[in-house]
Amino acid sequence: MKPSLVLKMGQQLTMTPQLQQAIKLLQLSTLDLQQEIQQALDSNPLLELIEDASDTSVSGETAESTDEQQVDITEETSPSSNGDGSSIEATNSPSQEQDSDSSESVYEDQWAEQIPSELSVDTAWDDVYEPILPTTGSSSSNSDEEFDYTARNSTAETIQTHLHWQLNLTPLSDNDRLIAIAIIDAVDESGYLTCTLEDIQESFDPELEIELDEVVAVHRLLKQFDPVGVAARDLKECLFTQLTQLSANTPFLEEAKLITQKYLHLLGNHDYNQLMRKAKLKEEQLKQAILLIQSLNPRPGSVIQDENSEYIVPDVIVQKRNDRWSVELNSDATPRLRINASYASLVKRADSSSDNTYIKNHLQEARWFIKSLQSRNETLMRVASCIVEHQKGFLEYGEEAMKPLVLHDIAEAVGMHESTISRVTTQKYMHTPRGIFELKYFFSSHVSTSSGGECSSTAIRAIIKKLIAVENARKPLSDSKIAKLLEEQGIKVARRTIAKYRESLSIPPSNERKRLV
Incomplete structure (x- = not known):
């Protein structure tokens, strides 16, 4: 075919960098968003963090999405009600009423041809390094209580490290120590042995001439380590080892040992009639023996797990004030940003130098970023308010009053696509008087x-x-x-x-x- 030029008309959706950034921020969780904001602060000198909530002086453009926003969902009937007698009253802070276009015009008017003789220091020593608190007085004691050096600098303890520590305090021969190390390495997180003793014996070099009886003897010793019952091959061996460590005067100890050794499968199936018949026990004896067995630990390795608490930071806070459900963004979850007025004032209108271009580009990126944050929080606020309005019964009476809700219902109410609602409700959490729930929790068939x-x-x-x-x-x-x-x-x-x-x-x-x- 002969090559030729053809003119065609059509429509195509193109995602601008601003839209891509807004979508990216929308689907981030609170922790991921904080990391993204920190990266933006590190890479863009035109962005700065508002440390004090009352600091609003000469801040340039502020991320109004991070200012306090509140929506009251009332029970009173009003002309703007949604049909069920509920209405929404939204109140925003004064900084949210400012228009970015007007702020931009102010910056253009303030563009100066002269550079100040002295520029404010960008960072101070205390902003980077925490000051050393005095060693006397009440402040010192409080700081010592809050700072746990061991918790912050110690490595997580595992069941293997716990057993190795006890092994180092136990006098053993070289061969027995090698056997003990092999057994410890074969213990899983629950404290059970993951292979047979025969496999452990065969794993050694034949020149060591390690017999199976030696492996059995060392295994019997390790089962007495703390926690008792560790390195057991099955549940029966684990529970019976713990019973043997109890005092001989323990009530119903022999009955518990009998059940554990011979009739543990009947206990697992809750076949109490057959269990009483085969073990020749009365109902009261069986009950007390079961209580003794239930006091044991079927997973001894679970007590040696590192307990690092993971906290959930809610994005939205719901409270009832004056018979109204109030919905507001968690101001502590998202840092508040603004344009650095000192750097922004250095931009010159007709200057095309590299320095001026650098500042202008970063100024535009900072404005896009702040606007994306504003769009994210406004969308989150609208969706959360709609969910609270729909699920007021759950907030009042609990789970039994939960209403059916799907993404399509919220999408129609707020005028957005279902994919947008899905992004907003994923890894976003709401703090309510009944607990902290992910926004997706309120959706059900x-x-x-x-x-x-x-x-x-x-x-x-x-x-x-x-x-x-x-x-x-x-x-x-x-x-x-x-x-x-x-x-x-x-x-x-x-x-x-x-x-x-x-x-x-x-x-x-x-x-x-x-x-x-």
Whole structure:
């Protein structure tokens, strides 16, 4: 074919860098957003952090998205109500009413041809390095309590390091020490041995002439280490080792040893009748022996786990004030930014030098970044307010009052696409009087009721949990029985659906919930 030029007309969606940045910030969690903001502060000299909330003097353009925003959801009927008698009153701080265009014009008017003789220092020593507190007085004691040097500088302890520490204090021969090290290395996080003693014996060099009896003897010694029962090959061996360490005067110790050695499978299946018959125990004896076994630790390695608490920083805070549910952004979650007025004033309108171009480019990037933050928090505020307005029953009465809600409902209410709502509700958390929940927690499917209404799957789970909590431990409720009880309340749910909800709540089936009373 002969090459030729063809003119075509069409429409194509092009994502600008500003839009890409806004979408990126929208889907970030609070911790990731803080890291992104810190990177922007490090790379852009035109951005600065507002340390004091009251510091609003000559700040240039401020990230109004990080200022305090509050929405009150009322129960009173108003002309702007949404049909259910609720209305939303939004109040913003004065800095949020400023227009970025007007701020830009102010900067253009303030562009000076003369550079000041002295420029303010960008950073101070105290901004980078924390001052050394005095060693006397109450402030010293408070700082010592808050700063835990061991917790911040020590390495995480594992079950292996804990056992090696005890091994170093135990006098052993060279071969026995090699065997002990091999056994310790084969212990998992739960404290159980992950291979057989024969495999450990075969793993050594034949020239060492290590016999299986030596491995067994060292293994028996390691099981007495702290925590007792560690390096056991199965649950039976773990529990029995812990029972042997108890005092001989412990009540019902022999009955517990008998059950652990011979009838642990019957105890696991809750077959108490057959257990009493085979072990020749009375009901009271069996009950006390089971209580003794339940006091043991089936996972001894779990007590040597590093306990580093992971805290969730909520993005939105919901409180009830004067019979109104108030929704506001967590001002501590997102740092407040502004344009550095000193650097911005150095921009010259008609100057095309490299320094002037550098400042102008970073000034524009800083404005884009602040505007993206503003867009993110405004979207988050709108979505959170809509969720709270829809789920006021949950806030008032708990999970059983949760209403069905899907992404499409919120998308229609706020006039956004479902993908945007999905980004906003992922890894974003809301602090309520009933706890901290991810925004996605408030979304659930619905089940039709006999009266023609709808019931949320979250509410059904709460009802199931409540029914099981008050059931008779001797005759626990089966899934079919729970389905019938729900049907009496007008909720039609299949037995398999009940089983699925029960498993999602980590509730065992009825035969495993059976207990002796």
